[in-house]
Amino acid sequence: MNIEELKKELKNEVGPKLYNHSIGTMEEAEKLAKVYNYDILKAKVAGLLHDCGKSRCGDNLTHAKKSADLAIIKYGIKDKEIIDAILYHTTGRVNMTLLEKIIYIADKIEPGRNYEGVEELRKIAYLDLNKALIMSLENTIDYVEKRNMELDMESVKALNYLKEER
Secondary structure: OOHHHHHHHHHHHOOHHHHHHHHHHHHHHHHHHHHOOOOHHHHHHHHHHOOOOHHHOOOOOOHHHHHHHHHHHOOOOOOHHHHHHHHOOOOOOOOOOHHHHHHHHHHHHOOOOOOOOHHHHHHHHOOOHHHHHHHHHHHHHHHHHHOOOOOOHHHHHHHHHHHHHO
């Protein structure tokens, strides 16, 4: 898993906006991995490839599955932990691994993100990852419900699980 080679391949696969978002997510995942004492290379790979399939599908809810599949087929990723982090980066899930949590939050707080509450979420992410996940999931669910969009129940289950765990 050579990061520089993966970056070159990804740059040829996606547009500049998505590439910059992927780099930002990778860099944020690296910082979070350092804070939470997690494998930096795995965090970087998962952060870089988390949206690698997004340009190939128009549906926001299906891009995580497409990205996980592409990570295996096109980029040769065999590590199940990395694949699962990519697969669950949009919805979360019950009993998330540390890497899944890191990628979920890194995607939400990377430097290119600009939405109400992101600055507070950035601060909390480096102090209490689970609290940041709860905040982010609540915000996402609220956003989806207010716009009458399709809500993935995995997000609700993940939120309830995290709240019970606390």
